[in-house]
Amino acid sequence: MIGYRSKYTIFFVLILSMVGVVACFNEDDYNLDKIAAIEWDPSYAIKFLHGELSINDFEKDLKDFDIRTDPDGLLYFYYESYNESDSLTGIVEFSDVSANASFNSMVNFVGSLNEELLVVDDTFVIDLGLSGGQIDSVFYEMLGLDIIFGCTANLGYELTFTFPTFLEEGVPITRTYTRTTNDPIANQRLDQFTGFLADLTQDDPPYNHFPIAIQAKLLPASNVTITQADFFEFKFDISNQDFNWIVGYFEPQSRGLSDEDLSIDIFDRNFEGEYGLEGTKMSFEIEHDFGVPIRLAFNTLQASNSEGAVLPIEIDPVSPIDINYPTVLGTSARDLITVTNASDIFNFKPDGFQYQVEAFVNEGIGDGRNFLADTSKARVKFIAEIPLWGYASGIVLQDTVQIDLQGLSEDGVEIDPKAAYLKTLITNGYPVDIAVQAVMLDENFLIIDSLLRKDQTLLVKAALTNDTGIQEEGVFDGEIELEEQKLDALFDATYMIVIGRLRTFTNTDGSQPNVKFFEQANVSVDMGLRTDLNIKVKP
Amino acid sequence: MKRYLLLSIISATVVFSAYAQQEFTLHLMQTIPQSAYNNPAYVPTFNSYIGLPGISSIYTSEYNSGFSYNDVFTRREDDSLVVNLEALNNKLKSRNYFINQQEIDVLSFGFRLNPKMYLNFNLTGKNIEAFEYPNDIMALFVNGNSDFIGKTMNLSLSLDGMGYFETGVGMSYKVNDKLTVGARFKYLSGIINARTNQADFELFTDEFYALTISGDMQIETSGIDEMSNGDYAIGVKDISKYFKNSGFGLDIGGTYQINDKFRVGASISDIGFINWKNDVTSYTLEKEVSEFTWEGIDIQELITKSDALDNLLDSLENSFEIVEAHGGQYKTALPLRTYVTGRYLLPRNTEVGMVFFSEKYGKIWQTGIGLVGNKQFGKHFDFSLSYSFRKNTYNNLGAGFSLRLPPFQIYAVSDNLLGAPLYLNNIKYINLRMGINLVFNWNKKQAALPNSLTNLR
Numbered sequence: 001m002i003g004y005r006s007k008y009t010i011f012f013v014l015i016l017s018m019v020g021v022v023a024c025f026n027e028d029d030y031n032l033d034k035i036a037a038i039e040w041d042p043s044y045a046i047k048f049l050h051g052e053l054s055i056n057d058f059e060k061d062l063k064d065f066d067i068r069t070d071p072d073g074l075l076y077f078y079y080e081s082y083n084e085s086d087s088l089t090g091i092v093e094f095s096d097v098s099a100n101a102s103f104n105s106m107v108n109f110v111g112s113l114n115e116e117l118l119v120v121d122d123t124f125v126i127d128l129g130l131s132g133g134q135i136d137s138v139f140y141e142m143l144g145l146d147i148i149f150g151c152t153a154n155l156g157y158e159l160t161f162t163f164p165t166f167l168e169e170g171v172p173i174t175r176t177y178t179r180t181t182n183d184p185i186a187n188q189r190l191d192q193f194t195g196f197l198a199d200l201t202q203d204d205p206p207y208n209h210f211p212i213a214i215q216a217k218l219l220p221a222s223n224v225t226i227t228q229a230d231f232f233e234f235k236f237d238i239s240n241q242d243f244n245w246i247v248g249y250f251e252p253q254s255r256g257l258s259d260e261d262l263s264i265d266i267f268d269r270n271f272e273g274e275y276g277l278e279g280t281k282m283s284f285e286i287e288h289d290f291g292v293p294i295r296l297a298f299n300t301l302q303a304s305n306s307e308g309a310v311l312p313i314e315i316d317p318v319s320p321i322d323i324n325y326p327t328v329l330g331t332s333a334r335d336l337i338t339v340t341n342a343s344d345i346f347n348f349k350p351d352g353f354q355y356q357v358e359a360f361v362n363e364g365i366g367d368g369r370n371f372l373a374d375t376s377k378a379r380v381k382f383i384a385e386i387p388l389w390g391y392a393s394g395i396v397l398q399d400t401v402q403i404d405l406q407g408l409s410e411d412g413v414e415i416d417p418k419a420a421y422l423k424t425l426i427t428n429g430y431p432v433d434i435a436v437q438a439v440m441l442d443e444n445f446l447i448i449d450s451l452l453r454k455d456q457t458l459l460v461k462a463a464l465t466n467d468t469g470i471q472e473e474g475v476f477d478g479e480i481e482l483e484e485q486k487l488d489a490l491f492d493a494t495y496m497i498v499i500g501r502l503r504t505f506t507n508t509d510g511s512q513p514n515v516k517f518f519e520q521a522n523v524s525v526d527m528g529l530r531t532d533l534n535i536k537v538k539p
Numbered sequence: 540m541k542r543y544l545l546l547s548i549i550s551a552t553v554v555f556s557a558y559a560q561q562e563f564t565l566h567l568m569q570t571i572p573q574s575a576y577n578n579p580a581y582v583p584t585f586n587s588y589i590g591l592p593g594i595s596s597i598y599t600s601e602y603n604s605g606f607s608y609n610d611v612f613t614r615r616e617d618d619s620l621v622v623n624l625e626a627l628n629n630k631l632k633s634r635n636y637f638i639n640q641q642e643i644d645v646l647s648f649g650f651r652l653n654p655k656m657y658l659n660f661n662l663t664g665k666n667i668e669a670f671e672y673p674n675d676i677m678a679l680f681v682n683g684n685s686d687f688i689g690k691t692m693n694l695s696l697s698l699d700g701m702g703y704f705e706t707g708v709g710m711s712y713k714v715n716d717k718l719t720v721g722a723r724f725k726y727l728s729g730i731i732n733a734r735t736n737q738a739d740f741e742l743f744t745d746e747f748y749a750l751t752i753s754g755d756m757q758i759e760t761s762g763i764d765e766m767s768n769g770d771y772a773i774g775v776k777d778i779s780k781y782f783k784n785s786g787f788g789l790d791i792g793g794t795y796q797i798n799d800k801f802r803v804g805a806s807i808s809d810i811g812f813i814n815w816k817n818d819v820t821s822y823t824l825e826k827e828v829s830e831f832t833w834e835g836i837d838i839q840e841l842i843t844k845s846d847a848l849d850n851l852l853d854s855l856e857n858s859f860e861i862v863e864a865h866g867g868q869y870k871t872a873l874p875l876r877t878y879v880t881g882r883y884l885l886p887r888n889t890e891v892g893m894v895f896f897s898e899k900y901g902k903i904w905q906t907g908i909g910l911v912g913n914k915q916f917g918k919h920f921d922f923s924l925s926y927s928f929r930k931n932t933y934n935n936l937g938a939g940f941s942l943r944l945p946p947f948q949i950y951a952v953s954d955n956l957l958g959a960p961l962y963l964n965n966i967k968y969i970n971l972r973m974g975i976n977l978v979f980n981w982n983k984k985q986a987a988l989p990n991s992l993t994n995l996r
Contacts, residue, residue: 039624042682050747051838423746
């Protein structure tokens with residue numbers, strides 16, 4: 001049994017204990033609003049760039065150039081401009097032709113005619129009127145023929161026109177027309193021949209002509225009256241001649257093959273700086289499908305540069321040039337005309353080429369059997385091959401990247417970079433010293449600062465090469481400490497221009513020997529950034 | 540999105556509720572019927588009791604092995620607080636964990652069936668989560684990775700947690716004057732579970748600071764996917780589906796009176812499992828494909844002006860594609876607890892004892908030792924004091940009382956409640972069990988200390 005005093009004592013002790021517990025609890029300790037700041041100093045290391053870079057990766061930046069490799073693995077820039085002309089297909093011209101013919105009746109007849117009666121059987125030759133050639137064969141895609149015919153006697157008759165030298169799958173083309181007494185005196189028939197071979201040799205002169213055999217038969221009728229004074233009249237209109245190919249002798253004549261003023265900024269755009277390259281090749285490649293001797297004359301052949309200067313382009317063989325021609329229809333012939341002063345032209349830094357080429361057909365040749373097709377063309381290709389073999393300096397490659405490190409510091413978060421170290425391993429397989437710098441710009445592209453001090457050179461030495469390949473790669477392996485103020489600039493920057501200055505291998509005496517760039521070379525890059533930060537978060 | 544929601548739920552669960560039931564002070568307070576939860580052989584000093592629904596036993600326990608408040612916060616002269624992340628990082632061990640545990644008796648009662656046998660019943664809601672994390676995670680955040688160049692950082696995490704209802708029937712049986720044994724059989728109904736079978740994450744920084752992140756993870760959950768989809772509900776209509784997650788548990792224990800003064804006891808609690816079948820979802824990262832090396836931007840892509848950084852981030856995301864699978868079932872063990880006690884009687888109804896404790900839950904094994912003293916002030920009041928220590932916490936001063944104003948019994952017991960007000964900001968562990976029971980028929984014989992010291996009262 002516990003007494004009342006004891007009970008009160010127990011309650012008193014318990015309540016006192018609870019009050020003591022609550023009193024010891026400081027609410028402010030758990031009031032997050034009391035937190036002034038959270039601050040710490042981490043050091044983060046992160047890789048931000050890696051990979052291998054080769055000259056081919058810049059191909060898209062090289063306007064109009066391809067990068068190719070020669071059999072020895074030597075890289076070279078390849079450029080070609082291409083011009084195609086069909087002007088030579090016009091050396092033989094087809095024009096519309098019109099011819100008239102008249103034939104008297106061979107018989108006198110009066111009475112009732114019970115069977116057909118042949119009254120005209122003759123042949124008429126048409127000159128196709130071709131100019132520029134003595135053509136013996138034509139394969140026509142199409143030929144339009146308009147025949148108007150009539151007879152002085154109002155009789156029913158049947159006309160048969162046979163073209164013995166127009167062979168459609170080996171068979172002469174024949175057309176038959178019938179006139180009844182109800183038809184007009186003069187009748188017109190329009191026709192179109194397609195896909196046939198025309199032999200134009202069966203007359204004198206043995207070219208450009210073709211015969212038409214004409215037969216007229218009276219149709220059976222009563223009360224037929226015809227005398228030898230009656231005659232038949234014909235008019236032939238030939239038009240829309242479209243040939244597939246022609247064969248014959250093409251008369252001497254000339255045509256402009258190419259009159260080009262090429263705007264070529266490949267040299268001044270892609271080869272800024274000082275350089276001297278060996279082995280530059282330039283050439284014109286002529287290819288054509290015309291089976292006729294052609295002599296080419298370069299009436300104009302020169303390069304011009306942005307300063308308005310002009311440099312003649314010298315070629316081998318010299319102009320005029322008798323070029324090859326195909327001997328079989330459907331084939332082509334090719335000639336290569338070499339530019340003998342290519343290196344001079346390259347160093348001239350041209351921004352334009354002007355060349356005007358005229359083709360002379362059968363120049364001084366009085367006979368022969370030539371051919372051309374309606375698809376025949378002459379193609380003139382200018383080719384420049386510039387091996388990466390030589391020396392260069394002052395070449396600047398640069399790229400602008402947008403950066404936004406300001407975004408790391410948001411409301412209430414302050415990131416203060418204290419130190420940073422750029423760990424870099426660059427292995428250079430090209431015989432070119434590469435000096436790298438980065439410039440930071442604000443949103444208005446105004447320069448804030450450079451990333452590296454002047455005495456901090458990120459210089460990747462050139463590889464050593466010879467004619468057989470890479471002898472020793474250039475290596476940069478180091479850690480560059482970035483200054484605090486430059487880090488601040490980096491965090492304030494909006495843009496960064498990464499600049500690479502290139503200079504080919506330089507001897508100790510300052511001379512620059514000719515070096516070669518090989519296909520198997522590249523630049524491998526590993527870059528990491530270790531940065532000591534002070535981060536402050538204000539709740 | 541669903542994945543992030545899941546992670547948010549898991550994180551929130553960890554932050555707001557981490558528990559592990561270890562009780563030292565309660566062991567010597569057999570006037571409180573809930574002492575039998577630690578050893579089913581314990582017999583209350585009342586012939587019968589009824590736990591008031593919802594308030595008869597509320598238990599909470601939080602343990603953070605890594606750091607205390609003062610390890611993180613410093614008060615400045617201007618009364619503002621400074622978060623000291625460096626100090627926090629320095630305090631962490633290589634492996635650290637939060638353990639959070641809560642229990643609440645929905646219903647409980649007990650009565651003496653005969654002089655040798657005591658029966659009790661409980662319906663209890665339980666919740667336990669254990670979250671293990673390495674100090675490398677904090678080191679990465681606070682110090683960065685510069686000190687780990689050429690080394691691997693261990694970023695592996697482990698989360699195990701479950702919520703369930705326990706329906707238990709217990710019995711203690713006095714075999715003879717010296718030996719008493721007890722057991723509690725428990726039917727378990729699982730509500731929610733997350734189990735980490737594997738969650739290994741590593742970060743390697745190479746000499747050029749390339750970062751290789753690799754992962755190997757398999758997490759199984761029950762009930763969480765529905766929760767993340769907003770389909771989670773506990774109501775009369777919904778509760779039935781959670782009975783699909785059924786299991787069984789067993790507590791066994793015994794006490795032995797060596798002589799008039801010295802008594803020992805031992806118990807093993809929560810031998811059992813729950814078979815999870817409802818809304819089972821697994822989240823897997825395949826080791827073979829879950830590796831990504833951040834080497835920065837490829838200079839070739841940079842030159843070709845493609846969206847190099849976006850491509851890189853896409854690759855990172857694609858490398859860690861969590862595969863989500865639904866269905867199946869899996870089994871989890873209960874957190875197995877063991878107590879070994881030794882009690883020694885002193886004059887004037889005073890008892891001192893030593894309690895050894897161990898618990899294994901998930902991948903976490905923890906142990907502790909407590910020294911406990913108890914004094915009974917008649918049949919109306921008794922009071923206990925304790926000192927205990929466990930890994931990384933050595934400042935745990937506990938206390939407990941039981942006030943009996945029949946038929947009411949009010950009690951509160953904590954292993955660190957006494958120390959908390961004194962150095963609340965230094966503690967890493969705190970627990971508290973409190974409640975109100977209706978108690979009937981003070982058993983003088985049971986309450987009597989079983990030796991000649993009784994005569995001294």
